[in-house]
Amino acid sequence: MDLQLVLNGRTRTVSAEPVEGGHRVTIDGETMTVDAAAFEAWSWSLVFPGDGHATATVGLSPAGPTGDLHVHLAAGTVLVCPLARTRRFGRGDGDAAQAEGAQQVLAPMPGKVVKLLVKVGDEVTARQGLIVIEAMKMENELRSPKDGRVTDIAVGEGTSVEAGRLLVVVE
Amino acid sequence: MPASFRKVLIANRGEIAVRIIRGCRERGLRTVAVYSECDRTSLHVRAADEAYPIGPNPPRESYLRIDTIIDVARRSGADAVHPGYGFLAENADFARACRDAGITFIGPTPEAIDRMGSKTSARAVAMDAGVPVVPGTKDPLGPGLSDADVARIADGIGYPILIKAVAGGGGKGMRTVTAPGELAGSLRAARSEALSAFGDPAVFIERRVMRPRHIEVQLLADHHGTVIPFVERECTIQRRHQKVVEESPSLAVSPETRRALAASAAAVAARVGYTNAGTIEFLLDENGEFYFLEMNTRLQVEHPITELVTLTDLVHWQLRIAAGERLTIDPEQALTPRGHAIECRIIAEDPDNNFMPSPGRLTYLRAPAGPGIRRDDTGAVAGTDVPVFYDSLMAKLSAWAEDRPTAIARMTRALDEYDIRGVRTTIPFFRWLMTDPDFRAGRFDTTFIDRALAERNGRPFCEVPEADERVALAAAAIHLLTQQATAPGVPPSGADSVSRWRLQARVQGLR
Numbered sequence: 001m002d003l004q005l006v007l008n009g010r011t012r013t014v015s016a017e018p019v020e021g022g023h024r025v026t027i028d029g030e031t032m033t034v035d036a037a038a039f040e041a042w043s044w045s046l047v048f049p050g051d052g053h054a055t056a057t058v059g060l061s062p063a064g065p066t067g068d069l070h071v072h073l074a075a076g077t078v079l080v081c082p083l084a085r086t087r088r089f090g091r092g093d094g095d096a097a098q099a100e101g102a103q104q105v106l107a108p109m110p111g112k113v114v115k116l117l118v119k120v121g122d123e124v125t126a127r128q129g130l131i132v133i134e135a136m137k138m139e140n141e142l143r144s145p146k147d148g149r150v151t152d153i154a155v156g157e158g159t160s161v162e163a164g165r166l167l168v169v170v171e
Numbered sequence: 172m173p174a175s176f177r178k179v180l181i182a183n184r185g186e187i188a189v190r191i192i193r194g195c196r197e198r199g200l201r202t203v204a205v206y207s208e209c210d211r212t213s214l215h216v217r218a219a220d221e222a223y224p225i226g227p228n229p230p231r232e233s234y235l236r237i238d239t240i241i242d243v244a245r246r247s248g249a250d251a252v253h254p255g256y257g258f259l260a261e262n263a264d265f266a267r268a269c270r271d272a273g274i275t276f277i278g279p280t281p282e283a284i285d286r287m288g289s290k291t292s293a294r295a296v297a298m299d300a301g302v303p304v305v306p307g308t309k310d311p312l313g314p315g316l317s318d319a320d321v322a323r324i325a326d327g328i329g330y331p332i333l334i335k336a337v338a339g340g341g342g343k344g345m346r347t348v349t350a351p352g353e354l355a356g357s358l359r360a361a362r363s364e365a366l367s368a369f370g371d372p373a374v375f376i377e378r379r380v381m382r383p384r385h386i387e388v389q390l391l392a393d394h395h396g397t398v399i400p401f402v403e404r405e406c407t408i409q410r411r412h413q414k415v416v417e418e419s420p421s422l423a424v425s426p427e428t429r430r431a432l433a434a435s436a437a438a439v440a441a442r443v444g445y446t447n448a449g450t451i452e453f454l455l456d457e458n459g460e461f462y463f464l465e466m467n468t469r470l471q472v473e474h475p476i477t478e479l480v481t482l483t484d485l486v487h488w489q490l491r492i493a494a495g496e497r498l499t500i501d502p503e504q505a506l507t508p509r510g511h512a513i514e515c516r517i518i519a520e521d522p523d524n525n526f527m528p529s530p531g532r533l534t535y536l537r538a539p540a541g542p543g544i545r546r547d548d549t550g551a552v553a554g555t556d557v558p559v560f561y562d563s564l565m566a567k568l569s570a571w572a573e574d575r576p577t578a579i580a581r582m583t584r585a586l587d588e589y590d591i592r593g594v595r596t597t598i599p600f601f602r603w604l605m606t607d608p609d610f611r612a613g614r615f616d617t618t619f620i621d622r623a624l625a626e627r628n629g630r631p632f633c634e635v636p637e638a639d640e641r642v643a644l645a646a647a648a649i650h651l652l653t654q655q656a657t658a659p660g661v662p663p664s665g666a667d668s669v670s671r672w673r674l675q676a677r678v679q680g681l682r
Contacts (some may be wrong), residue, residue: 076633
């Protein structure tokens with residue numbers, strides 16, 4: 001099961017499969033084994049057997065009504081935005097492009113719309129750049145989660161956006 | 172003449188109300204809490220023996236209503252009132268209203284509050300007591316003075332000067348003037364700001380001490396003429412003139428300077444016949460010279476660090492002094508620091524967004540514990556909102572240890588344990604501060620934080636290294652997939668978002 005998770009403006013393909021001793025987690029092709037145990041509804045104790053059995057305690061909290069998550073680590077808190085749930089088609093096809101229904105592309109962090117790369121009605125393919133957001137002095141290109149058509153653009157060039165703001169809808 | 176009392180009304184809210192209620196219980200006194208509408212289920216209400224509503228949320232309709240509070244005192248039979256800090260704590264009219272109603276005000280007399288509440292009047296008291304003050308005008312600047320007159324006064328004091336509001340505090344109504352040409356304009360701006368912030372446009376002028384340290388001396392004074400000053404507090408770390416971190420003792424204060432500061436503080440207090448708890452603030456310059464700045468005629472936010480390094484319970488003593496007891500604290504013990512204490516104010520503000528208040532719903536809270544950790548908090552729990560009507564102080568976190576480096580290590584450890592979700596807090600800022608080399612070396616003045624923030628140029632405090640990003644993604648992925656697969660536990664508020672997610676997954680036919 002692949003997830004498209006946006007963190008710091010980059011979309012990562014993440015999967016987690018239950019295996020003996022925990023989960024095998026793959027992030028953009030790189031794999032690690034994690035022993036993850038929830039000690040509260042939204043709090044996880046992680047142990048990494050492949051990394052000297054290092055521990056990490058991770059808390060989660062909802063970041064808004066759209067399923068985004070604040071992930072609280074010892075070093076700080078990051079925003080993780082699930083873009084779309086996609087079905088894996090065969091081995092090696094990490095980013096399936098056939099998610100059903102309208103997919104919302106949301107601002108992963110506060111920033112400013114620098115450039116719109118598409119307009120309403122355009123046909124787009126999965127991972128095609130849709131919009132460029134400037135945040136924390138970097139430009140982040142947000143990509144389409146699927147093949148489809150742009151049905152809605154909710155912002156314009158120069159719009160300041162907060163985290164979670166709807167930007168583009170691809171159907 | 173003070174007499175003993177049995178029931179104390181705490182005219183405040185939040186952490187200080189909880190602190191005072193605890194002290195009262197330990198002294199066998201009955202407690203009465205007052206609350207605005209949104210504070211109905213606050214910890215201070217639940218911790219008190221009796222509780223009365225006092226009005227809608229805005230302070231001026233509740234916690235600042237002298238008439239309502241005196242009325243509650245009468246109806247509840249409270250024979251003493253503790254004002255805490257802020258709100259009516261330094262309001263002489265409130266102290267007078269208590270006195271007129273035959274209620275013991277746990278604090279100084281209305282006359283002392285009046286005399287030391289006005290900054291120019293307080294400076295005059297200090298000068299009369301033979302305590303050095305920052306060179307400046309003895310009286311507020313008359314509104315009828317011409318620009319030329321003011322310029323002459325400023326020349327006499329010597330640039331750079333600071334224009335300050337007589338009725339002011341917290342940095343409002345203050346302007347620095349480095350050259351005579353700016354004087355008239357800055358004066359107008361300061362007066363206008365003072366008028367809108369405090370209702371009084373009166374200002375005065377002081378020499379601006381460059382790169383000073385802000386050192387304050389806690390004292391207790393009884394009704395029998397005894398004044399006890401304590402080991403100083405170092406409050407130099409400020410952001411826009413608001414204290415952010417306090418510690419005791421100060422690295423910059425030698426034992427000799429400590430005694431000199433203590434003697435000066437006691438002299439000022441004696442001069443006005445001060446009673447109960449109070450704090451004298453000084454500026455310490457680079458040469459070790461100190462100058463009286465002002466007096467706070469109340470218990471202060473940062474009092475816990477003094478309690479930690481001098482083994483004193485200041486609230487107990489406030490209650491005992493108000494009941495007429497004599498101070499039996501050994502003056503030498505009060506001036507001998509035991510170990511080192513640091514306090515960080517955990518505030519619901521976003522340090523990555525210019526410390527903007529971050530009110531909202533608390534979805535999770537786990538507070539630190541363990542050796543050397545003292546926490547005075549509002550008692551807020553997950554599922555409640557951090558209210559917008561009052562200051563957004565959530566907790567004071569104090570770390571005590573045998574020496575300063577260990578206190579810093581302990582504070583760091585405690586900050587790591589602090590897990591607050593749902594609102595942004597100043598915790599990431601403090602975690603950075605504990606690692607800063609200048610802070611660790613004790614090299615700072617009142618401009619330190621503002622300069623350090625400017626140097627960061629917007630770089631966020633919440634910086635998560637790349638390696639940790641993978642941990643975050645792994646946890647998020649496992650969480651999402653597990654939530655989907657199993658029956659839900661009971662998540663805190665925000666359940667809406669989880670069920671909508673699960674609904675969407677079901678709609679998309681995924682498992």
